[in-house]
Each structure stands twice: as structure tokens, then as C-alpha cells.
Amino acid sequence: MKETIHIYHTNDLHSHFENWPRIRDFLKLRKQWHKDADDEVFMFDIGDHIDRWHPYSEGTLGKGNVEMLNEVGYDAVTIGNNEGITFSYEELDSLYENAEFDVLLANLYTKDHKLPSWAKPYQLYETKSGYKLGVLGLTAHFAPFYKPLGWNIYSPMDQLSFWLKELQPQADMIVLLSHLGIRDDEWIAGKFPEVDIILGAHTHHIFHEGKEMNGTLMGAGGKHGNYVGHIMLELDTESKKIISRKAQLYEQDRLPVSENEEKQIKEWHDKGQELLNDTVVVLKKDMESDWFKPSILPQLLSDGLMEWCEADCAFLNAGLVLEGLPKGEVSRFDIHRILPHPINPCVIKLKGSELKEVIKATRDEELHHLQVKGLGFRGKIMGEFVYSSISFGKDIQHISINGEQIDPNKTYQLATTDMFTFGHFFPELNRAEKHYYMPEFLRDVLTWKLKTVNGL
Helix, strand or coil: CEEEEEEEEECCCCCCHHHHHHHHHHHHHHHHHHHHCCCEEEEEECCCCCCCCCHHHHHCCCHHHHHHHHHHCCCEECCCHHHHHCCCHHHHHHHCCCCCCEEECCCEECCCCCCCCCCECEEEEECCCCCEEEEEEEECCCHHHHHHHCCEECCHHHHHHHHHHHHHHHCCEEEEEEECCHHHHHHHHHHCCCCCEEEECCCCCECCCCEEECCEEEEEECCCCCEEEEEEEEEECCCCEEEEEEEEEEEHHHCCCCCCHHHHHHHHHHHHHHHCCCEEEEECCCECCCCCCCCHHHHHHHHHHHHHHCCCEEEEEHHHCCCCECCEEEEHHHHHHHCCCCCCEEEEEEEHHHHHHHHHHCCCHHHHCCECCECCECCCECCCEEEECEEECCCCCCEEECCEECCCCCEEEEEEEHHHHCCCCCHHHHHCCEEECCCCCHHHHHHHHHHHHCCC
């Protein structure tokens, strides 16, 4: 006899709920369709479903996303870095308390080096014929961010090797939910032939018809809900061998239009606004923001960052602050609207010679006009840089910190944003000793600074 198994997978939605109604309805319809045909069907999400740039995810602290996954009837998810490092320890620890699906996560451990109560490293799913799918989850090894939050993140490769020893004897097929990125997935496919299917995420790569590598089938669906992935397996129930397997992607914008989808999308936004509507400060005057000339809000944020981090100096890009704020009451929603980025403060130790080169690099006009994607940035363009306790003399070679010429041999503490520490713009910051402030975001710093300047 033959048995057909359908696996649907999504990844990296990043709370782009404008795409969710069609995905939701498509998956619910397909699930019922396959059940009516007496086929097996499983649904998995590979992480970063949550992104706190959206007011609904911010207002519900991600639990609204969990409800969405519940509604569709997902079987299991793993977490991405947005679930893992943009919430406090307590918030992540309670995020999945109402989940009606398994959270599979083999390489994240608690403060006490135990598996979290809300997760398990793997799960066995059995079909009607008795065929057993062993499904295991892994997330990106962002140790510098997990550690300040109180979590212990272990090497995904070490944990994969460890748990496969336990899982492989129990399973007829092994499926990996991997929020590691394409390079790690390819490495796993080459080194772990016992992994039959890798469903990938994190690097937003796309495999329209899957990718075969060393006998492993890899599937991946890009980002923001632009695609839904589908793996189709046909097996011989007696020999338990796979007869055929096929992978494909469905484009979200070609899925059937959902009833009242625009209304639903607006309701999620409005609900988020309602949840964030409490007043945090009352401004005595308008506070403008401009990406290409001096303005008060970016400067306040830079000054606040320096004070928050107790640093010698600070800089940031004005494009972080998306809009200004009018005089009067300012809500959490207003602060979130102008600073939606899940970006944390960071302080970096640099020799004066290194700091000088980094500051000089911030004056590059091409950098100011760069359109930035990823790294936590949820705006449009970099903008000019704003400085605190950093001043310039007659030319770019004359740079002072707190009124004194930079000493090339002195160690300084620079406060800036975590997005500049990944090496994409300033390699020196990637190599240097640094400390991330977690779980505070830039919007928390701005709220604190606004309260300070308004006498609260």
C-alpha cells in the first residue's frame, strides 16, 4: 500500500500581517482537503513569525502571533532570533503558554541549563500506517544576545549530533526545522545524511522546487509570507521507503483573496494601537525629526543612549527616527510608530585610533543615502549621523571627545546601536569588546530621555 504525506511550512513572516489572511485560509483549506482525501498533513513554522515592529505583536508581546498559529492548526514551530532575543527572559518564558502546537528547540536552555518547560528538542509524529516522522528544531546561535537575557544558547551542530543519537532509532524519517540560515543548512546536509528534510529560514532564501543535496531535500520560503512551502511524500507502507518526494512554493499574492482581508489587517493594527494607547509623557513643545539636517529627536536619542550606557560618547543614524512628535500627550504607540526597530543599545570599547576611523567613516555621504534592510532596522534610509560628545575641528582629521582631541592610545566607550556591531558598516565595531543592553530597545531609551527633559 501507499501513503501520501503533505508537509506545509512557513518562515520569517516578521509580523507582515498584510499577507497572513490568505496564508491562514489557504492552510486551513488544504488541511481539510487532505484530511478528506485520507492523506496525512503536517504544518510547521520555522521561526521569526513574530516581529515587534508591528503594533499588534508589540501590544500582545507576541501572544497574538501564537493565537494566529493556533487558529491555523500548526503541528509544531521552532523559534527564530526575533522570538528568542527581542523579549525579556520572563516574556519568552511565557510566550507559548497558550500554544496548541509543539515548540521544538534543541539548543536553547534555561538559566539552570535545563530545557525550557515550553519546548522540547524533538517530537515523533506517527501516521495512520505507523510511519514515524522525527521532527527536531534548532535556532541561530546568537550567544552575545541570549547571555545578557539569561538564556544559555548551545551550538546547534553539537546539539543536533547529540539529539540525533536518541531520535534516529525511533524515527523512519527525520525533518529538521532550521532557523540557522542557508550556509548552516548546506553544511548539515553534507555532514548529517540521516537528516532527510531540512526546512530552512533566517537568511530568507528561496527554493522554488526545493534543493537536493547529499540525499537531503531542503525547502525554504523566503520572507514576510511571500511564499508557503509544500513538501509531498509518497511512501510504501510495507517497506517504509519513500517512493517519491517533491517540493514547491505557492506565491502568497496568487492565493485566493480572503473575505474581508483588508478589514482584518486593519483590525490587527487597531488592536495593537489600542493596547499601546497609554500615555508615557506629555511634551511641552513639538519635537521634529529630519534625516538630513540637525533635528531634536535624533539628537535626544543619541544623548539618551550615551547617558543610558554611561559611555564617553555616542552616535547613531538619524534615519532610525521615522517621524517627529507633536506637543502634548505621547503614547507608547506614538513612540513605537517612530521607533519600530527591535534594536538594542550597545557600548563598545575602542582605542582612540580605532574610534577615530569609525567616526570618519560615518561622514560618508553614500552611507547616509543607503537604503538599509535587515539588522533589526525597520525604516527606509540610513540618514546622516548624529553625535553626542563628539565634535569636529577644521577638517575630518580633527575629532574631539568631550572637547579634547582623541588620544590614539586611550580606550573610549562608544554607545551606539547593535545594528552597527555586525560588521556590515564598521568592521572595527564587529571585532571590538562590546556589551549589549537587553532587553531594552531604542524606544525605551527615548521614552526615558523624553521623561527626563520634560521633568517627569
